[in-house]
Amino acid sequence: QVQLVESGGGLVQAGGSLRLSCAASGRTFSKNTMGWFRQAPGKEREFVARISASGSSTYYADSVKGRFTISRDNAKNMVYLQMNSLKPEDTAVYCCAASWVLGATSTASYEYWGQGTQVTVSS
16 A cells, blocks of 8 residues: 655746655555656546656656656655746646556556645636
8 A cells, every 4th residue: 555645736937846755655656657748637647757666767757758757766666757948838736646557647547646736826
């Protein structure tokens, strides 16, 4: 069992930055692929980024590539999402999730989910 709690969301102007954090509990964290997803009002949840269990491999959605960076600290059971050059279209609730699937990018591949943190980017 893995429990996830996100923090770090807020209101930021376009072009600004935010760093999201995800605290994980459970003894299997270091074995899980971790991902960030987001859901805007009226839209389906979409993949943002994922990182392998060791942290050696990352993958991003095209919409955030070059602007967002996912990282993890297995000693602290933490996952981070550094978001730079934010755009109004990045406004969404951001959730972290844990998967047993190597290279997972689909929501169906993630078993554990946090409640999410709101990110609002004003123009």
